[in-house]
Amino acid sequence: MSERTVVIGSSVGLHARPAALFVQAAAAQPVPVTIGKPGGEPVDARSILSVLGLDAKGGEEVVLRADGEGAEAALDALETVLATDHDA
Amino acid sequence: MNVELTGIGVSPGVATAPVARLAAPPELGADTGPEPDPDAALASAKAALEAVAADLEARASRAEGPAGDVLFAQSMMPRDPALADRVAKALAEGRSAPHAVAAAFASFRAALEAAGGYLAERAADLDDLRDRTVATLLGLPMPGVPDPGHPFVLVARDLAPADTAALDPAQAVAVVTEQGGPTSHTAILAKSMGLPAVVACPDAASLEDGVTVLVDGRAGTVAVDPGPERVRRALEGEARRTEALSGSRGPGRTADGRAVQLLVNLGSPADLAAAAEADCEGVGLFRTEFLFLDRATAPAVEEQTEVYAQVFASFTGRRVVVRTLDAGADKPLAFVDHGQEPNPALGVRGIRLARSAAGAALLEDQLAAIGAAAAATDADVWVMAPMVATPGEARAFAARCRDHGLDTAGAMIEVPAAALRASRILDECDFASLGTNDLGQYTLAADRMNGALAELLDPWQPALLDLVGLAAEAGRESGKPVGVCGEAAGDPLLACVLVGLGATSLSMAPSAIAAVRAELATRTYEECAALAATAIGADDAREARRRVAA
Numbered sequence: 001m002s003e004r005t006v007v008i009g010s011s012v013g014l015h016a017r018p019a020a021l022f023v024q025a026a027a028a029q030p031v032p033v034t035i036g037k038p039g040g041e042p043v044d045a046r047s048i049l050s051v052l053g054l055d056a057k058g059g060e061e062v063v064l065r066a067d068g069e070g071a072e073a074a075l076d077a078l079e080t081v082l083a084t085d086h087d088a
Numbered sequence: 089m090n091v092e093l094t095g096i097g098v099s100p101g102v103a104t105a106p107v108a109r110l111a112a113p114p115e116l117g118a119d120t121g122p123e124p125d126p127d128a129a130l131a132s133a134k135a136a137l138e139a140v141a142a143d144l145e146a147r148a149s150r151a152e153g154p155a156g157d158v159l160f161a162q163s164m165m166p167r168d169p170a171l172a173d174r175v176a177k178a179l180a181e182g183r184s185a186p187h188a189v190a191a192a193f194a195s196f197r198a199a200l201e202a203a204g205g206y207l208a209e210r211a212a213d214l215d216d217l218r219d220r221t222v223a224t225l226l227g228l229p230m231p232g233v234p235d236p237g238h239p240f241v242l243v244a245r246d247l248a249p250a251d252t253a254a255l256d257p258a259q260a261v262a263v264v265t266e267q268g269g270p271t272s273h274t275a276i277l278a279k280s281m282g283l284p285a286v287v288a289c290p291d292a293a294s295l296e297d298g299v300t301v302l303v304d305g306r307a308g309t310v311a312v313d314p315g316p317e318r319v320r321r322a323l324e325g326e327a328r329r330t331e332a333l334s335g336s337r338g339p340g341r342t343a344d345g346r347a348v349q350l351l352v353n354l355g356s357p358a359d360l361a362a363a364a365e366a367d368c369e370g371v372g373l374f375r376t377e378f379l380f381l382d383r384a385t386a387p388a389v390e391e392q393t394e395v396y397a398q399v400f401a402s403f404t405g406r407r408v409v410v411r412t413l414d415a416g417a418d419k420p421l422a423f424v425d426h427g428q429e430p431n432p433a434l435g436v437r438g439i440r441l442a443r444s445a446a447g448a449a450l451l452e453d454q455l456a457a458i459g460a461a462a463a464a465t466d467a468d469v470w471v472m473a474p475m476v477a478t479p480g481e482a483r484a485f486a487a488r489c490r491d492h493g494l495d496t497a498g499a500m501i502e503v504p505a506a507a508l509r510a511s512r513i514l515d516e517c518d519f520a521s522l523g524t525n526d527l528g529q530y531t532l533a534a535d536r537m538n539g540a541l542a543e544l545l546d547p548w549q550p551a552l553l554d555l556v557g558l559a560a561e562a563g564r565e566s567g568k569p570v571g572v573c574g575e576a577a578g579d580p581l582l583a584c585v586l587v588g589l590g591a592t593s594l595s596m597a598p599s600a601i602a603a604v605r606a607e608l609a610t611r612t613y614e615e616c617a618a619l620a621a622t623a624i625g626a627d628d629a630r631e632a633r634r635r636v637a638a
Contacts, residue, residue, distance in 0.1 A: 012206075014606070015161075015206055016157050016161050016206075017157040017160065017161065019161060020157075020160055020161040020164055022116075023164060024164070037338055043170075044170055046168075046169055046170075047168045047169060047170035047171070048161065048164040048168050049165055049168045049171060049196040049200075050168075050170050051194075052161075052200060052207060052210060053196060053199035053200060053203070053207075055203040055207055073631060081485070
């Protein structure tokens with residue numbers, strides 16, 4: 001199990017466009033990835049409704065988890081998407 | 089066929105196009121589950137979700153900026169694998185396909201709503217997606233604003249704010265609703281978008297998709313299958329009016345040169361720039377509530393003085409009529425105890441607040457601030473009190489104004505008693521201004537908040553016009569100005585009627601001025617008086633409007 005803690009880069013938080021971009025990137029990964037708030041229930045990163053439901057705000061931490069072949073590379077890719085400020 | 093439907097014209101202009109109806113959200117009906125073939129039901133539910141997603145995606149690619157981003161995020165929702173999982177789960181639990189779809193959306197909705205703010209708005213989006221998916225699944229018309237791919241006349245029972253947000257004026261060329269009234273959301277939106285609109289047109293229920301109609305938002309008519317000759321005449325008439333409008337400048341006058349001052353209504357500093365730029369002779373109604381509402385303590389005299397001075401400075405050499413605070417149980421102030429009033433519209437509001445020591449102190453502070461600001465600037469400052477009912481109230485108010493160096497004091501005429509005894513009121517002060525919205529509500533005993541009574545609240549009601557005539561007559565006899573500052577003044581045709589009744593000034597939204605000026609310029613005072621007599625001769629608002637427009 002690979003795990004990564006990332007700070008949300010977009011000032012609007014993981015909403016609207018940043019959320020859509022993240023979910024699209026998650027769906028493109030070869031392994032299933034979950035996202036959750038630290039200590040919270042993880043949800044499927046490919047589910048836009050679940051990701052929006054997290055209500056992760058700009059500057060907040062989230063935890064990404066993945067398992068299996070390519071998990072580290074998948075987390076690298078998703079970390080970049082999350083840490084980028086898509087509003088800039 | 090040559091059928092003409094009538095309603096209330098709330099936004100002027102003429103347009104013709106085929107009808108496209110706003111479909112109501114689909115009815116779910118009783119749950120007929122379990123589905124005999126759950127796999128097939130899941131497949132059709134997924135197909136419906138995909139169709140909704142594809143439609144949103146196409147719209148997202150056409151939209152730009154934030155609207156496009158929102159649609160893009162929305163287009164991913166129906167394709168959410170977790171959503172499909174929950175549909176499958178609900179089917180397995182024995183629900184029918186439409187109910188399974190509704191249950192799946194509902195399971196996500198609660199979390200978004202609980203988050204509040206931006207996400208709570210997305211909860212409403214989920215309802216829309218659910219309705220679209222269910223409509224697709226059941227083969228029902230798609231809810232929401234139609235998109236037939238060509239210009240259309242939008243026909244609906246009534247419009248909600250969410251429906252109208254998506255309205256594209258290049259496609260929706262006119263709006264017709266079965267319900268609603270002159271102050272309904274539909275009317276306000278259509279006016280702001282410049283779309284011809286007819287509301288309160290119950291026969292519009294019979295209009296089917298694809299039928300060509302000619303909408304006249306001034307006359308309040310909808311002609312079915314109008315024919316080329318009728319359309320040509322209507323469009324030509326409209327073109328003439330538009331031309332007259334673009335050439336309209338300067339002070340208001342009837343065709344025979346009788347002056348009618350055209351003024352603007354001003355409700356907040358945010359509107360100041362537009363109001364000051366308008367080709368008008370000043371402000372006929374400066375509402376001051378914005379200074380008092382939504383705050384914990386009363387604004388200090390200094391703060392008020394500054395705001396008033398800013399407004400007066402924008403109208404140097406022009407008139408500004410300030411209405412003192414119109415608060416009450418319907419527009420409560422945090423720092424005044426309004427008590428419990430079962431009928432706030434009939435309660436302690438407007439000048440009646442000054443009956444208490446606290447209310448009188450508020451008024452004193454406000455007049456002191458207006459007086460100081462007027463002394464420091466060069467606008468022609470008049471002050472008037474809202475909700476005056478008796479000559480005594482007008483007298484007391486005028487005396488307070490003079491104490492603060494404000495020599496032109498007046499009374500709003502919104503209470504029928506004040507209209508009936510306008511000559512006595514005018515004995516006590518310098519001018520009067522008719523607030524037709526409240527005067528209509530009190531004359532017809534019809535709550536302004538009650539949509540079911542829209543027709544009674546129509547400013548064309550002959551009883552309301554009778555009272556306007558009485559007040560104007562009192563003004564003529566005393567040689568004192570009596571203007572109109574309600575919604576009625578901004579309706580070009582009704583404005584002519586008001587002038588015919590004797591109104592000396594009309595105050596309206598800045599956007600309405602040009603059309604009113606142009607309409608006035610086409611008629612002599614005698615003709616306006618004849619229109620007034622025609623309107624007053626009618627039995628109800630609809631008939632009055634129809635007779636005058638004919």
